[in-house]
Amino acid sequence: MTELETIRAYHSVRQYLNKPLKPDELAAFGAEVDACNKESGWC
Numbered sequence: 001m002t003e004l005e006t007i008r009a010y011h012s013v014r015q016y017l018n019k020p021l022k023p024d025e026l027a028a029f030g031a032e033v034d035a036c037n038k039e040s041g042w043c
Helices: 003-010 023-040
Strands: none
16 A cells, blocks of 8 residues: 555544534633633734
8 A cells, every 4th residue: 555545545524413502511621722822922
């Protein structure tokens, strides 16, 4: 199998649901983003 064939064989496409996050999920996501940004020095 060539490299290109390998890439094509293992390429995955995710399917996402079209529904909004719950307020508590959104808050947890935002807190994690803030923590990662703080750790990296981005903010």
